[in-house]
Amino acid sequence: MPGPLALALDFGGTKLETALIDSDGALVPGSRHRRPTGPAATSDELAARVAEAIRASLDAMPVGAALAGAGIGAAGPVDLAEGTVSPLNVPAWRGYPLAGLVSSLVPGVPVTLRIDGLCIALAEHWIGAGQGAGNFLGMIVSTGVGGGLLLGGRAAPGTTGNGGHIGHVEVGGHDEPCACGGRGCLEAIASGPNSVAWARRHGFTGATGEDLAAAYAAGDAVARAAVERAGTALGRTIGSAANLVDLDRVAIGGGFSRVSPDLLEIARRALADRSDFGFVRRVEIVASALSDEGPLIGAGALVHRPDRI
Structure with a gap:
């Protein structure tokens, strides 16, 4: 049976990406999906793109695998108490409840939000240059x-x-x-x-x-x-x-x-x-x-490595 997987979301100023991450920090083949963000996107467009990418990643779930949680790394600033993000280079989202959006797409699954810089640090410390x-x-x-x-x-x-x-x-x-x-x-x-x-x-x-x-x-x-x-x-x-x-x-x-x-x-x-x-x-x-996979691996670490967060 496949081990538990993490749904990872990396939301940045130019693009968002999603993927499934296994307990060794590897991306599940076929699960990585990208959508644009940027200063011209509306709030509804951004939300729809997040949902599209998440659904596409979940479609790659291996038979018999279980989702242990979802990790979100977002450009800052963030507000952990409220579960909101205000990416500086994405003006349509100020105080946007991104954690709540993801929770609605994966009901019953724990969702953890952190700033994207911390996710890259977690990834490097887990399996990269920070070990x-x-x-x-x-x-x-x-x-x-x-x-x-x-x-x-x-x-x-x-x-x-x-x-x-x-x-x-x-x-x-x-x-x-x-x-x-x-x-x-x-x-x-x-x-x-x-x-x-x-x-x-x-x-x-x-x-x-x-x-x-x-x-x-x-x-x-x-x-x-x-x-x-x-x-x-x-x-x-x-x-x-x-x-x-x-x-x-x-x-x-x-x-x-x-x-x-x-x-x-x-x-x-x-x-x-x-x-x-x-x-x-x-x-x-x-x-x-970790090249450009680091932010996604770090979002996965929010689920797989709770000892470090």
Whole structure:
């Protein structure tokens, strides 16, 4: 008989994905489905797309398998007490009861909601690049910049569920306005869209992170400056986080984290320049070991690894 499965939902600023996750952290073949999100979608459209993807994943349930629970990783902020999400880059959903929507689609099954950054951290700590780390930060650098913390090997979501939201830590030397209302936040500097926007203000003619990656590889000066700027901001912010919670390791994933193999090395140099404290300089910055499956695996970990949450 198949073991118990988790229904995983990853809801982000560009897309949502669903899949079934087994107790080893593997995706069930044929169960992964994707739908668009984005700033132009209406609330009803988003809800319908979540329902479509969940039903498609459930259709791939192996014969004899049971659903142990549903895990949701959502772009923040979130409100755990209310079960609501307010993804910064999806304005149609402010205080939207996503946990309730999922519960209505899988009645009688426990549903757990956490911020997507914490899900990527849980996934990496479970079967990825964070294995064995005591104090661990998982990061997503993509449409936005998110993060999640494990301290002493256990999730540290905070009271509201937004602990580890490193994308909205301010970076010294920057004053760019951020969608959160702050200025100089890491997301405003180092996310894919904001890095491309900065490059375009300085003469770059491309439109996407993929364009920026190609230009960087070709030696374009503005593209190289944009990636240097993003990587430096990442390293400095990780240094601030390490000063606060004494990190052992940081794993970085997400689409824009792959803009160049140089990005993480730039971040490592910036971390080393950030502080003379040995406990800060010792922090390992590594690439995600889970590629783009990490957020879904982490949502599955909310069901399969309750010992870590």
